[in-house]
Amino acid sequence: MDNAAGMVARLMTAARVAQASEADHEEHAYWTLAWETVQGERGKTALQCGLGLLRSADVLERKVGCDVVGKAANAHESLRSEAATALMALAEVETEVCVLLSLVCGLGRAQDPRAVPVLVRLSDHEDADLRRQVASEITFTNSGLPDGPDVQALIRLTQDQDPEVRSWAAFTLGFQLEQDTTAIRDALWKCTTDECSEAREEGARGLARRHDPRAVPLIAQLLDSDDGSHVFTLDAAAILGVPELLPALAALEFDPPETDQAIAACDPVRRARMEEDAWTVVVELERLRSDIGAALSSPRYESVHWMKVTHRETVDAGYDVASLLTRAGGDPVRAAELVVADLTGSAGSGPRTDRLSESAG
Numbered sequence: 001m002d003n004a005a006g007m008v009a010r011l012m013t014a015a016r017v018a019q020a021s022e023a024d025h026e027e028h029a030y031w032t033l034a035w036e037t038v039q040g041e042r043g044k045t046a047l048q049c050g051l052g053l054l055r056s057a058d059v060l061e062r063k064v065g066c067d068v069v070g071k072a073a074n075a076h077e078s079l080r081s082e083a084a085t086a087l088m089a090l091a092e093v094e095t096e097v098c099v100l101l102s103l104v105c106g107l108g109r110a111q112d113p114r115a116v117p118v119l120v121r122l123s124d125h126e127d128a129d130l131r132r133q134v135a136s137e138i139t140f141t142n143s144g145l146p147d148g149p150d151v152q153a154l155i156r157l158t159q160d161q162d163p164e165v166r167s168w169a170a171f172t173l174g175f176q177l178e179q180d181t182t183a184i185r186d187a188l189w190k191c192t193t194d195e196c197s198e199a200r201e202e203g204a205r206g207l208a209r210r211h212d213p214r215a216v217p218l219i220a221q222l223l224d225s226d227d228g229s230h231v232f233t234l235d236a237a238a239i240l241g242v243p244e245l246l247p248a249l250a251a252l253e254f255d256p257p258e259t260d261q262a263i264a265a266c267d268p269v270r271r272a273r274m275e276e277d278a279w280t281v282v283v284e285l286e287r288l289r290s291d292i293g294a295a296l297s298s299p300r301y302e303s304v305h306w307m308k309v310t311h312r313e314t315v316d317a318g319y320d321v322a323s324l325l326t327r328a329g330g331d332p333v334r335a336a337e338l339v340v341a342d343l344t345g346s347a348g349s350g351p352r353t354d355r356l357s358e359s360a361g
Contacts, residue, residue: 003042003045004037004038004042004043004045004046004049005045005049007033007036007037007042007046008037008046008049008050008053008064008068010033011030011033011034011037011064011068012060012061012064014026014029014030014033015030015060015063015064016060017030018030019060034067034068034071035071035075037068037071038068038071038072038074038075038076039075043072043075043076043079044072044076044079046068046071046072047068047069047072047073047076047079047082047083049068050064050065050066050067050068050069050072051065051069051082051086052065053065053068054066054069054086054087054090059096059098059099062090062094062096062099063096063098063099063101063102064102066087066090066099066102066103066105066106067102067105067106069083069086069087069106070083070087070102070105070106070107070108070109070110071109073106073109073110073111074109080109080110080111080112081110081112083106083109083110084107084110084112084114084115085114087103087106087107087110087115088107088114088115088118090103091103091107091118091122097125097127097129097130100122100125100127100130101129101130101133104119104122104130104133104134104137105133105137107119107137107141108136108137108138108139108140108141109140110141111140111141112141113141113142113143113144115141116138116141116142116143116148116149116150117149119134119137119138119141119150119153120138120149120150120152120153122134123135123138123153123154123156123157128160128161128162128164128165131157131160131162131165132162132164132165132168134153134157135154135157135165135168135169135171135172136168136171136172138150138153138154138172139172139176139177142177144179145179146179146180146181146184147181147183151173151177151179151181151183151184154169154172154173154177154187155169155173155183155184155187157169158170158173158187158188158190158191158199158203159187159190163194163195163196163198163199166191166194166196166199167196167198167199167202170188170191170194170198170199170202170203170206171198171202173187173188173206174188174191174202174203174205174206174207174209175202175205175206175209180210184206184210185207185210185212188203188204188206188207188210188212189203189207189212189214190203191203191204191206192204192207192218198232200222201222201230201232201233201236202232204218204219204222204232204233204236205232205233205235205236205239207236208236208237208239208240209236209239211239211240215236215240216240216242216244216245219233219236219237219240219245219248220244220245220247220248223237223245223248223249223251223252224248224251230252230256230258231256231258234249234256234258234259234261234262235258235262237249237262237265237266238258238261238262238265238266239265240265240266241265241266241271242266243266243267243268244266245262245266246263246266246267249262249263249266250263261322261323264322265322274305274321274322274325275305277321277325277330277332277335278296278305278307278321278325278332279296280332280333281294281307281321281324281325281332281335281336281339282294282295282296282307284332284333284335284336285309285336285339285340287336288336288337288340289311289340289344291311291312292309292310292311292339292340292343293309293310293311294307294308294309294310294339295307295308296321305320305321305322306318306319306320306321307319307321307324307339309339309343311343311344317339317342317343319339324338324339
């Protein structure tokens with residue numbers, strides 16, 4: 001097995017090759033090796049190697065150092081504080097945009113609220129790519145305050161001159177964060193008139209997640225427009241789950257799978273049947289395996305019913321009940337059997353596209 005120092009040396013070579021060729025496959029190879037470098041017992045040594053690169057006079061070496069430090073923080077929670085401290089120190093003196101881009105990404109992976117002031121300062125940088133990176137990463141280091149400096153920075157970025165920055169800021173503010181204030185809603189409402197279609201849809205979805213009454217006619221209007229694929233808007237319709245949106249949904253010519261999910265959420269009859277079937281899945285799981293526990297929840301900000309499943313011999317899992325039932329052909333008994341197969345590794349479990357999250361049990 002290669003040691004961490006040797007792999008970091010290989011990573012530097014891969015970085016120079018990727019920089020020279022600008023080919024996607026070389027970039028992919030670099031990131032694959034970066035992730036492998038920090039895995040398992042190599043993580044701590046890789047972090048130290050990355051920290052050493054942060055002090056280099058070479059721009060590319062500092063960039064790679066930020067990538068390694070960020071990947072190590074992502075892979076090992078115990079290393080996050082040290083990683084964040086080093087990256088924040090570098091942010092005080094670093095001027096190269098390519099390094100700052102990797103630095104901001106690394107701070108996101110470190111998930112340390114101490115980094116909020118650094119990201120807020122960089123949110124005002126002259127480089128649009130860096131502002132966009134801040135808008136996408138600040139959610140992972142957020143202060144948790146309803147009117148914190150990070151929230152204020154995102155609100156400002158929703159009015160940025162660059163459409164990509166506005167779109168990412170609207171996504172983070174509306175979809176990633178769960179704070180709900182008048183200032184946030186006002187910012188999201190302004191996004192709904194943006195010339196960028198993605199920013200408009202993200203603004204509408206953010207309002208829908210907060211069940212703002214203005215969202216219902218707005219979503220109906222967006223569904224009736226010819227802009228975009230409507231995926232974000234369909235998600236917003238499903239979150240709202242109101243019958244008033246059924247005519248606009250039925251009139252859609254573009255018909256992705258999300259359309260039927262939105263209709264099911266807005267149709268009172270189908271919604272009631274799905275809720276009944278969801279409970280049947282829980283009951284059937286208890287009958288099949290008493291060692292598997294399941295609980296249903298319907299988060300305010302989500303369009304689906306979640307089912308949290310626990311099993312003492314595996315990891316915990318979360319399921320989107322509607323998608324699970326779709327995989328089971330609408331049969332709640334079969335859905336319960338699929339969950340058992342997923343958690344116990346039984347044959348025939350099939351692809352787990354409905355399984356939303358897993359964490360150590």
